[in-house]
Amino acid sequence: MAAHKWFELAGPVAGAPGVSGLEVEPEQWSAAALDIAAAGGRLVALWAEAAVGGGAMLRAAYAAEPGLLILSLGLADHRAEYPALHEIYPAAGRMQRAVADLSGPVARGMDRRPWLRHAAWPTGFLPLASGAQPEAPMAAVVDDYQFVRVTGDGVHEIAVGPVHAGIIEPGHFRFSVVGEKLLRLEERLGYVHKGIERRFADMPLTSAHALAARVSGDSAVAFSWAYCQAVEGMARTALPPRAAWLRALALELERLANHLGDLGALGNDAGFAFGLSQFSRLKESLLRLTEAALGQRYLMDFVVPGGVAVDPAPATLQKLAEFATALPADVSRLRQVYDEHAGLRDRFSEAGRVTAELALRLGLTGLAGRASGQAFDLRCDLPCHPYDALQPVKIGAREGDVAARVAVRFDEAAESCRLVARIVARLPDGDCRAALPDVPDGALGVGFIEGWRGPVFMAVSAGPGGSIRRCHPQDPSWQNWPVLEHAVVDNIVPDFPLINKSFNLSYSGHDL
Amino acid sequence: MFKTLRQIAATGLVTEPAPDADRGLRLRDALQARILGIMGRALCIRAVDAGSCNGCELEIHALNNPIYNLEGQGIRFVASPRHADLLLVTGPVSRSMEAALLATFEATPEPRLVVAIGDCGCTGGVFGEGYASCGRVSNVIPVDVAVPGCPPSPLSIMSGILSAIAPGADDGLQPRTNPAAVDRP
DSSP, X not given: OOHHHHHHHOEEOEESTTEEEEEEOHHHHHHHHHHHHHTTOEEEEEEEEEOTTSSEEEEEEEEETTEEXXXXXXXXXXXXXXXXXXXXXXXXXXXXXHHHHHTOOEETTOOOSOSSOOSSSOTTOOTTTOSSOOSSOOOXXXXXXXXXXXXXXXXXXXXXXXXXXXSOOOOEEEEEEETTEEEEEEEEOXXXXXXXXXHHTTSBTTTTHHHHHTSSGGGHHHHHHHHHHHHHHHHTOOOOHHHHHHHHHHHHHHHHHHHHHHHHHHHHHTTOHHXXXXXXXXXXXXXXXXXXXXXXXXXXXXXXXTEESOOOOHHHHHHHHHHXXXXXXXXXXXXXXXXXXXXXXXXHTTTTXXXXXXXXXXTOOHHHHHTTTOOOOHHHHSOOTTHHHHOOXXXXXXXXXXXXXXHHHHHHHHHHHHHHHHHHHHOOOSOSBOOOOOOOTTOEEEEEEEOSSSEEEEXXXXXXXXXXXXXXXXXXXXXXXXXXXXXXXXXXXXXXXXHHHHHOOOSHHHHO | OHHXXXXXXXXOOOXXXXXXXXXXXXXXXXXXXXXXXXXXXXXXXXXXXXXXXXXXXXXHHHTTSTTTOSGGGTEEEOSOGGGOSEEEEESSOBHHHHHHHHHHHHHSOSSOEEEEEHHXXXXXXXXXXXXXXXXXXXXXXXXXXXXXXXXOOHHHXXXXXXXXXXXXXXXXXXXXXXXXXXXXX
């Protein structure tokens, strides 16, 4: 069956535009996965929840030509087996392990090593399926994770983390090297797993946006917007136009701040401290203007259910627009310096290359995907308002190396500047927040927003009395972390920090 | 090369001539004088993310931008706890980072100071305590000063570091005492 047939069978799901859902049988679960893959579709998310009538409901979200499709597979009990997806979508491998760790269901033939569960809680406890939390906290122990060993003449291992040398999030990297050459990288994540998904279920629907914004602090607007999009969809609330435009302003400011920070850090990681000074100066100016207009340097509490928390004063918006209009000239001057710097060119080009073919096969997504010929951007492909009116230009490159990921950031920063000025110029008048009607028990809503790193997915199931039955965030880092393991092969060890930074993936957004 | 030099010259010195910079400037200078007075050398900081959402890290990064220019004042972020005088810890402490945080604390030579950064480091924040979260930093290691905020501004982080070095300083920046700090050996 062709992929579009599955979309035709499906019914609409509330929230983001173009989302539909379908309940399937085990054989259809696998057949649909194959059909969608054959049509160039991508796996966005995989999660399980307790089914209302007992047992478990396994869900997978796929992005393909007509939109986003949620497939649901009913399972008789929490430890049931289901048909695996990792041979069709390599990114499913770790998602399946996380589902087994947190909810219980096991994919046939999956890697049985735990992924998010270290030694922090007992094996019998399923954080998203068991009732009470374990009473006595486990002792602080380090478990013995079975890394894949590389053997041969002169092969040795370098173990890095979880506490890293720089000011970055914790995770463990195990390198197998010969001399300086990297033969293999194996990542171990999960160190910052702090129980976000279980925490969601303790919070009311109307206030969990605060937790959503803190799934990954650098993508606060993207996650809180995705959460609110899901909730507003379930409540059938029409977002006031001014609120929608202000959210887009916030999302572009978040993108811009992260790109400016990364462009500086990438110069620095290649030994060019000038870049860090210049870009961090520009970023600081942007953060101060953001705070003056929208109330916070990092917009942790700006997006709220029904709208936005702050209606900015016109004068502060004008200052933001002036800055955004002047910034591209500053940035393009710095880009010229980067382009003409022989040392940077040497470090950036060819480093950490992911070819378009490999990117397609592994499902590389978001910014890194666009640098490897995967031309997907929700703001263009599946736009929610006001992106349908703004019509952003889709940025891309094909080379797939550090230089390409730098170039995409430069181009996207310039495009975000253009959008910021445009939003301020065309900002509609009116309310900034609408009342939120009650959400019916059992409703499912989906949020899908293009954050700076890539598409941010959020599925919310409502419980009785405005509670949350289940909320599952999926950061694009789930798709991209495994690709980093491929990107570094045959590079030299000292290039790893640079390659890693060029992806700049989230630990917190992944570990939950 | 010419473009690089021209850009540097055109940028000039940007270290805090910006609006509402008074407090920042005063803080940073006071911090440097205090460090030199007490320690007679640079202050070395090891940042540890023990489970944060990465928001606090972004503001800790900002301390090194040319506006706040903390490193220019002899306050350095170092790569190993063995080189550090002070640990800057963001959290909630996840249970999977508990052992690593304890090991980092043990590896830091005494006398060592600990500054917990952010609402989560202070109280557990929005994540609280649970099967995977130990909550506040002082639930795991003794904390000298806790800096609230989500994330705290670079200026708040600076004043937190100052309070840790000079408890009870008469500059209107009161240190927050934490019960856990009393139990320190």
